[in-house]
Amino acid sequence: AQKVTQAQTEISVVEKEDVTLDCVYETRDTTYYLFWYKQPPSGELVFLIRRNSFDEQNEISGRYSWNFQKSTSSFNFTITASQVVDSAVYFCALWGSARQLTFGSGTQLTVLP
Amino acid sequence: DAGVIQSPRHEVTEMGQEVTLRCKPISGHNSLFWYRQTMMRGLELLIYFNNNVPIDDSGMPEDRFSAKMPNASFSTLKIQPSEPRDSAVYFCASSLGAQSGTDTQYFGPGTRLTVL
Numbered sequence: 001a002q003k004v005t006q007a008q009t010e011i012s013v014v015e016k017e018d019v020t021l022d023c024v025y026e027t028r029d030t031t032y033y034l035f036w037y038k039q040p041p042s043g044e045l046v047f048l049i050r051r052n053s054f055d056e057q058n059e060i061s062g063r064y065s066w067n068f069q070k071s072t073s074s075f076n077f078t079i080t081a082s083q084v085v086d087s088a089v090y091f092c093a094l095w096g097s098a099r100q101l102t103f104g105s106g107t108q109l110t111v112l113p
Numbered sequence: 114d115a116g117v118i119q120s121p122r123h124e125v126t127e128m129g130q131e132v133t134l135r136c137k138p139i140s141g142h143n144s145l146f147w148y149r150q151t152m153m154r155g156l157e158l159l160i161y162f163n164n165n166v167p168i169d170d171s172g173m174p175e176d177r178f179s180a181k182m183p184n185a186s187f188s189t190l191k192i193q194p195s196e197p198r199d200s201a202v203y204f205c206a207s208s209l210g211a212q213s214g215t216d217t218q219y220f221g222p223g224t225r226l227t228v229l
Contacts, residue, residue, distance in 0.1 A: 033214025045204060045220035052214065091156070095214035100169065103156040 002027050004094050006104035013082055014112050021077040021107045023092030029053075032096040034068065034075045039089040039106070048090075051075065082111045115139070117221035119205050125227045131193040134224045137186055138207030146218060147180055147190050148204040156204075162188065163210070195228045202226070 003026040013019045025034065036048040049059065051068050059066045063080045079086055092104045118137040126132055138145045146161040160170040162182045170180070177196070182188040192199055202223045208216040 031214075035217070037220075042222075043202065043225070044222045045206075047217055047219060050214070050217055100158050100161070101218060105155050 002029075002094050002096050002098055002102040004092050004102055004104035006090075006092055006107050008107045009105070010108045010110070012110045012112060015084060016081050017111075018078060018080050019082050019109065019111075021079075021090050021092075021109065023075045023077065023104060025073050025075065025092070025094045027073075027094060027096045029096040032094060035093040035095070035101065036066070036075075036077050037091045037093065037103075039091065041088070045091070048077075079109075082109075084111050084113050087111045117205055117207050117219055119203075119221035119224050121224060122222060123225045123227075125229065126195055127229050128196055129194045130228075131191065132195045132199075132226060132228075134190040134203050134205075134226070136188045136190070136205030136221060138188070138205070139219060140186070142207035142209055142219075143185070144208045144210055144216065144218075145182060145188050146206040146208075147188070148206065148220075150202040150204060150223070151200075159190070192226075195226075197228045200226055200228050 005024045032053045034051045038046045038048055056068050065078045067076045087110050089106045089108050091106045093101045095101050120135045144163045147159040148156050150156050159172045160180045161168055165182045178192055180190045202225050204220050204223045206218040206220045208218045210216040
């Protein structure tokens with residue numbers, strides 16, 4: 001069985017602060033993929049990143065960075081110098097042998113001006 | 114390039130009525146997925162198609178729900194009869210394939226369904 005846990009239900013920060021969104025997953029698969037999606041107030045789901053289980057290199061894209069650690073089954077997402085436009089619900093998801101995306105419950109991030 | 118297109122964006126109906134949600138996947142994508150999002154259950158996969166064929170419909174809640182994909186560019190999700198507990202946001206997503214996690218799913222804007 002696959003499971004994704006996002007323990008942080010809501011996070012509130014002030015603009016320009018750094019914030020890390022946690023994601024912990026469970027799977028017995030050796031090959032799997034991890035994803036992050038963003039759901040802004042407008043409601044759509046926006047793909048942010050995909051990472052496969054054999055690539056533990058951290059990734060940086062602008063103010064976004066991702067830290068994948070197989071040893072702790074975590075795939076955390078950090079936003080540096082947060083902005084009001086970053087306010088959204090962020091979902092972590094896992095794809096494994098079940099061949100379907102299993103989503104976490106999401107973290108509501110609010111960035112205050 | 115156009116993304117996944119869903120219509121309508123909002124639907125309000127009364128209990129017992131038939132509801133049809135529509136989706137146009139990204140051109141060239143061979144897999145299409147229907148999800149439902151509620152506060153209580155989060156994002157749930159209802160059904161997915163590969164090359165227009167339903168592959169896994171184990172997430173469809175009950176016989177009141179049905180989905181079709183008559184061609185590569187169109188799919189419908191129908192609820193008949195609708196009930197208040199069906200109120201949710203329904204997302205359609207598409208991907209190039211469905212056999213690997215390298216096939217990223219791209220989501221449409223969703224249809225917010227309210228059943229009174």
